[in-house]
Amino acid sequence: xxxxxKQSGLVQHKKPNGTVYVYKIVxxxxxxxxxxxxxxxxxxxxxxxxxGELIPSKRLNESQAASLDAAVTAKTSVSGPAMVLNRxxxxxxxxxxxxxxxxxSWRQIVSLAWYVAGTGNALSHAESWCGNHETPxxxxxxxxxxxxxxxxxxxxxxxxxxxxxxxxVCENDFLCYDITSVSSYSELxxxxxWGYNRDGEKLPQVNLAMVYGQKSRLPVTYRxxxxxxxxxxSLSGLLDEFRKLEFPSLHLVMDKGFYSQENIDRLAETxxxxxxxxxxxxxxxxxxxxxxxDGMYGPEGYRKVGDEVLYVHTRMLSWGKEKRRxxxxxxxxxxKAAEDYDKFxxxxxxxxxxxxxxxxxxxxxxxxxxxxxxxRTPRRxxxxxxxxxxxxxxxxxxxxxxxxxxxxxxDPLEALRVYRxxxxxxxxxxxxxxxxxMKRLRVHLSGRMKSRMFIQFISLILTSRIRKxxxxxxxxxxxxxxxxxxxxxxLTTIRYTGKYKNRLVEATKSQREILAAFGIDPQTSL
Numbered sequence: 001x002x003x004x005x006k007q008s009g010l011v012q013h014k015k016p017n018g019t020v021y022v023y024k025i026v027x028x029x030x031x032x033x034x035x036x037x038x039x040x041x042x043x044x045x046x047x048x049x050x051x052g053e054l055i056p057s058k059r060l061n062e063s064q065a066a067s068l069d070a071a072v073t074a075k076t077s078v079s080g081p082a083m084v085l086n087r088x089x090x091x092x093x094x095x096x097x098x099x100x101x102x103x104x105s106w107r108q109i110v111s112l113a114w115y116v117a118g119t120g121n122a123l124s125h126a127e128s129w130c131g132n133h134e135t136p137x138x139x140x141x142x143x144x145x146x147x148x149x150x151x152x153x154x155x156x157x158x159x160x161x162x163x164x165x166x167x168x169v170c171e172n173d174f175l176c177y178d179i180t181s182v183s184s185y186s187e188l189x190x191x192x193x194w195g196y197n198r199d200g201e202k203l204p205q206v207n208l209a210m211v212y213g214q215k216s217r218l219p220v221t222y223r224x225x226x227x228x229x230x231x232x233x234s235l236s237g238l239l240d241e242f243r244k245l246e247f248p249s250l251h252l253v254m255d256k257g258f259y260s261q262e263n264i265d266r267l268a269e270t271x272x273x274x275x276x277x278x279x280x281x282x283x284x285x286x287x288x289x290x291x292x293x294d295g296m297y298g299p300e301g302y303r304k305v306g307d308e309v310l311y312v313h314t315r316m317l318s319w320g321k322e323k324r325r326x327x328x329x330x331x332x333x334x335x336k337a338a339e340d341y342d343k344f345x346x347x348x349x350x351x352x353x354x355x356x357x358x359x360x361x362x363x364x365x366x367x368x369x370x371x372x373x374x375x376r377t378p379r380r381x382x383x384x385x386x387x388x389x390x391x392x393x394x395x396x397x398x399x400x401x402x403x404x405x406x407x408x409x410x411d412p413l414e415a416l417r418v419y420r421x422x423x424x425x426x427x428x429x430x431x432x433x434x435x436x437x438m439k440r441l442r443v444h445l446s447g448r449m450k451s452r453m454f455i456q457f458i459s460l461i462l463t464s465r466i467r468k469x470x471x472x473x474x475x476x477x478x479x480x481x482x483x484x485x486x487x488x489x490x491l492t493t494i495r496y497t498g499k500y501k502n503r504l505v506e507a508t509k510s511q512r513e514i515l516a517a518f519g520i521d522p523q524t525s526l
Contacts (some may be wrong), residue, residue: 011041020047020443022054027325032046079504080488080511082134088465092218093168094458095136108149111135113458117466118485123150123284123452134493150451158454163245174214174275176253176422179207179225179234204345208453209234214253214421217468219460221245235263239270248274251275251408253422260363264405268324275406275419278328280398281367286327288315289401296332303413308333312412317405329404329412337400344395355384370394380504484514491522 014020023041033040047055089095089110098106114135115126124143131140139145207225212218223241225234235258242250252267256277267274278285292313295301300312313330351367354360355374368374370390376382409415463481470479479487491511493504507515507522515522 008194010044012047018049020049022046076487076492076494078133078491079493080491081114081118081485083491083520083522084466084485084488084518085117085462087520088462092461092465094165094461095467097161097164097168098458100164101157102153105149105153107135107137108141108145109153109455109458111137111141112146112149113462116459117481120482123455128299147448149348150448153451153454155450159245166220166245166247168249169213169216169218169220170250173216174251174253174418175207175220176212176214177235177238177258178212178255178422179209179257207234211238211240214418217464219457219464222453222457224453234258236266238372239266239272242272243270253419255422259405265320268320268322268326268407273407275404275408275415277419278403278405281370281403281404282453283366285403286398288330289398290402292330293332296330305413305416308335310416314410314412316410324407327406327410327415329406329409329415331402331404331412331416332400333402334400336402340399341395344391344399344497348391352384352386356382358382457502469517487511487514 011023011025012020013023021043021044024044025039026042027040029038043057045054048055095106095110098109102109111130112123112126117429119129123146125139126146127142209223209225211220213220223238251273253278256279259276259278296311296313297347301313303310303312311332315328317328318329319326348371351364352372355368356363360368371387373385373387374382404415404419406415439512466481466484470477471482487510491505491507504522
């Protein structure tokens with residue numbers, strides 16, 4: 001029963017038997033015959049003869065009855081994004097790993113990660129968003145509280161999470177490894193250095209190394225590196241971190257920027273499987289190409305992958321002191337030869353700039369010696385010119401060839417497929433920098449920056465799973481992770497106090513399709 005108060009639009013009619021019925025005026029109109037204003041009324045219940053409370057009609061649903069109760073309060077919150085993000089959390093066990101790593105603050109961390117995934121905005125603006133969206137943390141997330149949270153998030157907590165999360169994701173997966181630059185305005189952060197900025201920005205940078213599961217499409221771990229460190233130098237530290245985190249034996253997939261004999265020796269020594277692109281400028285690679293070039297062009301070497309024609313050759317190698325079995329997979333693509341001309345030219349321009357600025361990269365020493373002539377005079381200083389004969393010989397003999405070195409795949413096409421699928425890391429970096437407010441770091445202190453980046457990483461886990469689901473279940477859609485969450489913004493829940501059930505507004509067709517892709521039934525989600 002509902003206590004009856006005087007409310008606008010309600011009228012009472014007493015019947016001859018003494019029962020008082022309550023009607024709601026739903027329409028007003030002019031009666032031209034009677035020349036007077038009339039109204040249309042609908043019975044909504046009757047009054048209890050003893051208490052005077054309204055007994056709602058059985059025709060009214062919960063929300064209609066609750067709206068007539070002056071003692072009932074209602075709160076509307078955005079629940080659409082939470083439905084998807086909660087489902088991802090259940091499937092991945094993300095919050096369970098965070099709760100063990102940050103028992104006192106995991107709800108705040110997850111809530112901020114949801115905010116970043118849904119908006120891509122700075123954390124300082126999270127308070128209002130979290131206030132009207134359903135999130136795991138029900139308290140206020142003011143700028144001051146967020147700053148305090150970033151301060152107290154410990155390195156031990158982060159490493160505990162990586163250990164728990166990594167073991168879960170790494171099982172039966174190939175791990176892709178790559179590095180990107182994140183520009184920074186900070187002059188007080190020890191990670192910020194000048195170096196080769198991959199975005200071409202005139203700002204110092206932090207390097208971010210990311211490990212990503214190729215099958216699961218989930219980020220596994222990351223490392224912050226000084227902005228001046230080269231890709232090839234970062235792998236040793238990554239392997240040490242894997243050992244500390246007690247990760248199982250892995251299969252790393254990397255591009256040629258990580259190739260060095262020292263790195264391959266270390267991978268072979270530690271028993272890690274790998275598939276890595278090898279620069280064709282290396283002496284032993286050129287020797288392999290020279291040895292098998294003629295034999296590759298016959299029917300035995302012919303392969304077709306979709307519309308792409310390849311000529312391939314596989315040779316087994318015993319690598320290093322450990323005599324680790326590896327397969328050198330050689331490929332030739334005539335269309336790639338034209339691309340290699342341009343790519344090689346761009347590499348030469350970069351090498352020349354390194355020499356002229358007297359900032360040589362040790363891994364490029366062989367290219368310096370082979371393709372350049374350097375002369376220094378007291379008057380004119382250092383003069384760098386091209387060795388055009390060596391450049392033309394290289395182009396004519398090795399353009400169109402590429403080589404993969406792998407411990408895992410004897411089949412050259414399987415090795416190529418796995419290597420090419422590593423572009424999930426590129427999508428990961430694209431989400432991180434362009435979709436999740438990491439294009440430039442504005443956090444000045446390294447402690448806060450580490451915490452900020454960790455929240456960013458948790459958000460990346462969520463958006464990566466959203467992207468994978470969209471690609472598999474809604475392949476014809478153009479949804480990005482954020483646009484999918486934005487599509488769910490109008491899906492709200494009205495929550496009543498007292499005995500009345502919560503009510504989810506009617507979902508649109510697009511919203512029902514998105515929820516169905518994640519296996520969510522909106523009717524049973526409350």
